[in-house]
Amino acid sequence: MLDKSVTEIPGVGGKYAEDLALLHIYTIEDLLNYFPYRYDVYEIKPLAELIHDDKVTIEGRVVHDPTLQFYGKRKSRLTFTVEVEGVAIKAVMFNRAFAKKQIHIDNIITLTGKWDAHRLQITVSQYKLGPAEDQAKIQPMYSLKGNLTNIKLKKTVQQAINQYLHEVPEILPERYLTAYKIPERKTAIQTMHFPANRLALKHAKRRFVFEEFLLFQLKMQLLRKLKREATQGNAQHYDVDKVEEFINSFPFSLTNAQKKSLQQILSDMKSPYRMNRLLQGDVGSGKTAVAAIGLFASITAGKQGALMVPTEILAEQHYESLEELFADKANIALLTGSVKGKKRKEILEQLENHDIDIVIGTHALIQDDVNFSDLGFVIVDEQHRFGVEQRRALRDKGLQPDVLFMTATPIPRTLAITAFGDMDVSVIDEMPKGRKEIGTYWAKDNMFERVLKMIEKHVAQGEQAYVICPLIEESDKLDIQDAVDLYHQLVEYFPAHLKVGLMHGRLKSNEKEDVMKKFAENEVQVLVSTTVVEVGVNVPNATIMVIYDAERFGLSQLHQLRGRVGRGNKQSYCILIADPKGEVGKERMRIMTETTNGFELSEQDLKLRGPGDFFGKKQSGVPEFKVADMVHDYKALETARVDAQEMIENNLLYEDEEYFSLRKLLESDPVFTNTLD
Incomplete structure (x- = not known):
């Protein structure tokens, strides 16, 4: 009955139905589930x-x-x-x-x-x-299009409720209604449209928040289970003793968080299913060491490994640090766009003949002519910088290789589990011992000269500095100090022997690489840059990070930028130059000066900005919910995740009658069924 056309409701003719269609309301069920976007409380x-x-x-x-x-x-x-x-x-x-x-x-x-x-x-x-x-104390207000009015739509919804509400099935088993004290579906629908009071509305919303999250988590986890079962990987029988020996050869001890993440990765490698794991860790938390052990384990199992990163300079740095770490335990090669001609041909042959154990590179790794002998372990660093197709192209170079994605963007665990629901998530949330905390200070515009004097003093001691700007060229709309103008100012201000470099998004790739290389080799002492400097380049000599107009950046971005310094053994500083007008901007500056914990910051950032901004509007992983909000309702999201896990692990959707309505609803979802096909 609920799948009947809305034209079955008295008073809904062709023209009216066309207006409703603009709101994606075609059936009676669509209408009943079209909830008000706000309520006017009289x-x-x-x-x-x-x-x-x-x-x-x-x-x-x-x-x-x-x-x-x-x-x-x-x-x-x-x-x-x-x-x-x-x-x-x-x-x-x-x-x-x-x-x-x-x-x-x-x-x-x-x-x-x-x-x-x-x-x-x-x-x-x-x-x-x-x-x-x-x-009436509480009036529902609907989002409208066409010739619709609130009064007209409200009247139609009331008619639909009078005629068809009794047809609405309950999809949640009784135990959840009792345990979470939430109303049954019929009551909740009626209350969402015509709340008797605020308390009833609050409980109806709680019901739909839980229902939306539960359905989403069930889809994610079912898909993951089905994908895993469909992709029987190759269990990697690595040499436990050799791996242990390799870890002991490190000049440092692994933190507990590193050990835990490593155990999860090694356990995935042993299983018959292909690994699909996200490794999250703050800048400097030691993700690379964990990834290197995974690569080594794969080599002892007779496989090859690949590490794909976004830029050439980052690939070179990974190459150098892995060469040092592996010493003579593996043959490592570097393959980037700059490797051409005879040298490239040689590497391709060695890869195909299994004379190379590990290859590190950029997009060059996914060219058609790159073939592996037996690729078993793939790492994609800063995974959000690559498109889905690029990530898949590298994965497809092997026969179901284990895949590890790495990111230094600390995403709150709750959100990571939701947005990357088809991946397992490992978190390194502890910093290695002995690392000096970066001193973070908030300064106003009028203190800029003092900041420049501080830079000059540190550069005289052989150190280097970044100065970050939000825009490339002056904009009439925004009163922001732009990078080009600031670069000229600093060239004028500093003595001639102190070299200032400029980097921004409009430079060609090779020009960016060149500037970054000069900075890494201390030919440039102060680098003026837009945020293109964000991703992972390691310059241990850089000890000062100045961020101009810092209130224009989100907390996570500020934290990423701050992570560019503090990579050596010297004390490092981050200076935020900002004069925020609003409370949110002031709050950001306060939080930045109080904590250097990326995960704590990301939780705060999420509260200030919301998930759309956090991932970028086009991030397909972040679903849109009608009632639920991932930021404010994160406790309900965690509850729904645990409940969904229990249902799937105990096969309740298929074995317990109480859960059949839930399964039926899942199976009717076209997104879900298409993916299953």
Whole structure:
């Protein structure tokens, strides 16, 4: 019955159905599940409790007849005074000249609108003659298109509820309704459209938050299970003793977080299923060491390994550090766009003949002519920098190789589990011992010269500095110090022997590489750059990070930039030059100076910005929910994840009758069924 067309509802004809279709409402079920996007609460509060600029409702007596002014074409302003609690309140209405004939002295009137506490004035959006008692306290407000009005849609929804609500099936087993004290589906739908009070609305929303998260988690986890079973990998029988020996040869001890992540990776490698794991770790937390042990384990199992990174300079740095780490235990090659001709041909032959154990490179690794003898372990660093197709192309070079994605963007665990639901997630949330914490300070614009003097002093001691700007060239719209202008200023300011470099997104790749190389080799002491410097280049000599207009960046981005320094054994500093006008900007600066823990920062960032901004609008991994919000409802998300896991592990969807409605709903989802096919 619920899959019938909306035209079955009295009063819904062809034209009306077309308007509803603009909202993706085609069936009665679509209509019942089209919830209001906000609720207007008509609650009369004492004047003392009204908040400036809020939407409020007041009730009072009209003190004098309204005065009407006309200005411009068909524009009018109606003003009158009402007495509320013995206080004279000015009421203003725009473009409602007709109301002059309806409102008279001594009328009791209920007004809703924007409250101005300073002027004791209300700008009226709605009014009603008579007292407020018989007015519904909470009014649903729907998102509308076409010729639809709120009143018309509300009436149609009410008819649908009267006729079809009894048909709505319950999809959650009774135990969840009882355990979480949430209403059954029918009651929750009725309450979402026509709430009796705030408490009932709160419980109805809680019900749908849990339901949306549970369905999403079930889809993710079922897909992961099915994908895993469909991709029987090659279990890697690595040499445990050799791996142990390799770890002991390190000049440092692994942290507990590194050990835990490593165990998860090695356990994946032993299993018959292909590994699909995300390794998250703050800048400098030691992800590369963990990845190197995984590569070594794969070599002892007779396989080859590949590490793909976004830039050539990063590939070179990984190559140098792995050469040092592996010594004579493996043959390592570097394959980037710069490797051409005879040298490239040689590497390709060695890869195909298994004379190379590990290859490190950029996009060059996924060219058609790159073939492996037996690729068993693939690492993709800063995985969000590569498209899905690029990641898949490297994976397809082997026969179901284990894949490890790495990222230094600390994503809150809850969100990582949601956005990367088809991956297992390992987290390194502990820093190696002895690493000096980066001193972070917030300075105003007028202190910039002091900051430059500090840079000069440190450079004289053989150190280097980054100066980061948000824009490349001056913009009329934003009063931001731009990189090009700042570069010229610094060239003028510093003595000639102190070399200043400039890097930004409009430079060609080889120009960027060249500037970065000069900086890495200390031919350039101060690097002025836009945020293209973010990703992983290791310059242990750089000890100062100055970020201009720091309030323009999100917390996670500021933290990523701060992580470019503090890589050597000298004390490092991050100076945030900012003059934020709003509270959010000030809060960001305060948080940055108080903590260097990336995961703590990312939780705060998420609260300040929301998940869309966090991942970028086009991140397909972040789903859009009707009622649920991943930031505010993260506890419910975690609960739903645990419940979904239990259902799948115990096969409840297929063996317990109480769960069959849930399974039926999952199987009817086209996104889900297409993926299963």
